[in-house]
Every structure is written in structure tokens, then in C-alpha cells.
């Protein structure tokens with residue numbers, strides 16, 4: 001049996017979780033324009049039709065393989081530059097200039113969404129699930145701002161566990177807090193880790209900020225599709241929200257974008273305060289990112305000796321390994337124990353492998 005079949009999802013550069021992935025900022029795609037985007041090893045042409053809706057299609061024209069991002073948007077259709085074949089918004093070929101009737105060919109289309117100032121693509125075989133959101137803002141109207149775009153020399157999964165690496169808050173970020181996470185599944189594709197402590201009692205810092213919060217210091221991270229994390233942080237009267245939206249690039253590295261979020265506030269005061277709060281949110285995000293940057297340039301992730309403080313990380317790894325995964329580039333489903341077409345012997349081997357993993 002090929003060893004790749006046995007590889008689990010976590011920190012795997014050959015496969016990724018079926019889900020929503022950010023493609024490009026909304027403002028970078030004007031009405032009637034088309035852009036080339038490489039997403040998880042697959043080349044796409046993403047265009048905005050004149051209705052304003054965004055369409056994502058496989059990049060290469062079924063005639064001779066020209067990249068459709070060289071083409072032209074017509075209405076909500078796209079026309080290939082090379083020999084002018086035209087495809088409608090469902091991907092069907094509707095016009096071939098040299099023929100009276102078009103051929104029955106089509107380009108594959110992918111579901112898109114626009115939120116948080118971003119264009120997202122559903123990368124998957126199944127019907128699209130919900131877009132990532134901050135749990136406590138699910139029903140709240142918000143203002144958004146794109147923060148920092150970055151590249152890191154490690155896998156998105158490895159970068160994301162930083163947010164629930166309880167011990168490193170003391171060692172790297174010098175926070176004199178005891179952090180203990182409680183985890184909860186939000187849905188099949190999302191898991192939340194929330195801090196349950198009120199911090200330590202013995203430091204001046206805690207004594208200073210203690211009057212600002214009644215219960216625990218709110219700090220929670222909700223992971224979506226193993227690739228996007230939404231952070232909620234702050235005392236009772238003011239929560240900061242940051243979305244860390246990551247995607248894997250060649251070689252199992254990370255390309256990420258932070259999205260800063262704050263609830264809409266009414267009136268002139270809201271207009272004045274919200275930009276300041278988004279700016280502050282950016283500073284909070286940068287503070288956390290700064291301490292670890294060097295580690296993620298040089299780390300060779302190899303989690304050989306987990307301790308009790310690493311419990312949440314193990315839970316996250318388990319969650320990621322349970323998710324449906326697709327192959328890098330082809331976006332075809334990876335053989336999985338739950339897949340009906342998997343042969344009994346392979347199923348047995350996968351099961352044995354999973355059991356071994358849980359025993360670690």
C-alpha cells in the first residue's frame with residue numbers, strides 16, 4: 001500500500017481539508033475583470049460578471065488550454081482570448097465563432113462567496129458548508145478591515161496551533177497568566193477552544209486588569225476547516241476579534257491574511273470609534289504574531305513528547321485528522337475510512353493507523 005494513503009491530514013503538504021478558502025480581496029476584482037489565482041495547487045480564473053457576482057472557474061480552456069484569465073468578461077460570461085470560445089456562468093460553452101453550434105463542452109465552476117472584504121472559494125466535492133465566522137458575532141452586523149498579509153515557512157496547521165499552545169504564552173509572550181482551554185465542537189467543521197481561567201493571582205498585571213472583567217479573561221479560538229481561526233480576546237466590556245485566514249502554498253508553507261472585525265456601532269460616535277478599534281485590533285494581532293515569527297521560519301515540526309499542557313493541541317490534531325481531505329492540486333477526495341469505495345483491507349489498515357495515532 002502506498003504510504004501517502006496512510007498519511008493523516010495534520011501538517012500534510014499533499015492534502016488539505018475540504019472547505020472555504022480565501023482567494024483574493026474583493027476590491028482587487030473590479031466589475032468585468034478577470035484574475036488568475038492559484039489555490040491549493042490548482043489554477044483558477046476568477047472574474048466578476050457585470051451583475052457584480054464573482055465566478056470561479058478552472059483556468060484552462062477546454063479547446064486548447066489557454067488560461068482564461070487572459071480572456072474577457074462579457075455580461076456574466078467569460079470569453080477565451082485565444083479562439084474566442086465563450087462560456088456562460090454555469091461553465092457551459094455557448095459560442096464558438098468558427099462553428100454554427102457550440103460543442104457540448106464546459107469548464108468546471110466553483111462556488112464563491114464574498115464576506116469580510118474577501119472573495120472565498122468552496123474547495124470541495126460536497127455542498128458548501130458555512131463560511132468561517134466568529135461564534136459570538138454570528139448574528140451581529142460588523143465592520144471589517146483587512147490586516148496583514150504574510151508568508152510563513154511552515155504548514156498552516158502548525159501556525160494555527162500557536163493560538164492554543166498554552167505554555168508558550170508564558171515563555172514567548174511573557175503573559176503571567178495560567179491558561180486552560182475547554183474545547184467544544186461548533187459544527188462538523190469547526191471546533192472552539194476557550195480559556196477557562198481568571199489568570200494568576202500573584203502578579204501586578206493581573207491585579208491591575210482584574211477589575212475589568214468579572215469571569216474569566218475571554219480568550220477563545222474557533223478553528224474552521226483546519227485553516228482559518230477566529231480569535232476573540234479581551235475583558236468583558238471590549239472584545240477584540242481577529243480572523244486568521246490561512247491557505248497552504250507549495251511545499252506545505254503558509255500564505256495568510258488577517259481580517260480585523262468589530263461590531264457595527266451606531267451614529268457619529270460609531271463612525272469615529274470603529275476605525276480606532278480596528279486599528280487597535282491590528283496592534284493586538286501584531287503583538288501576538290511578533291513574538292513567534294522567528295520560530296515559524298525555522299521550525300521542523302515534530303511533536304514527539306506532548307505534555308499535559310499540550311492537551312488542546314492534541315485535540316486539534318485529532319479534529320483535523322477527522323476532517324474530509326482532498327489532494328493538493330487535483331482537489332480529489334483522499335481515500336478515507338468513511339469512504340464507501342475504500343476496499344476492506346485498506347479500511348482495516350486505516351483503522352489500525354488511526355488507533356495507533358490516538359494511543360500516542
Ligand code: FES
Nearest residue numbers: 061063064080083
Ligand atoms: S484555447 Fe480557448 S478558444 Fe481556443
Ligand SMILES: [Fe+2]
Nearest residue numbers: 162288291292
Ligand atoms: Fe504566539
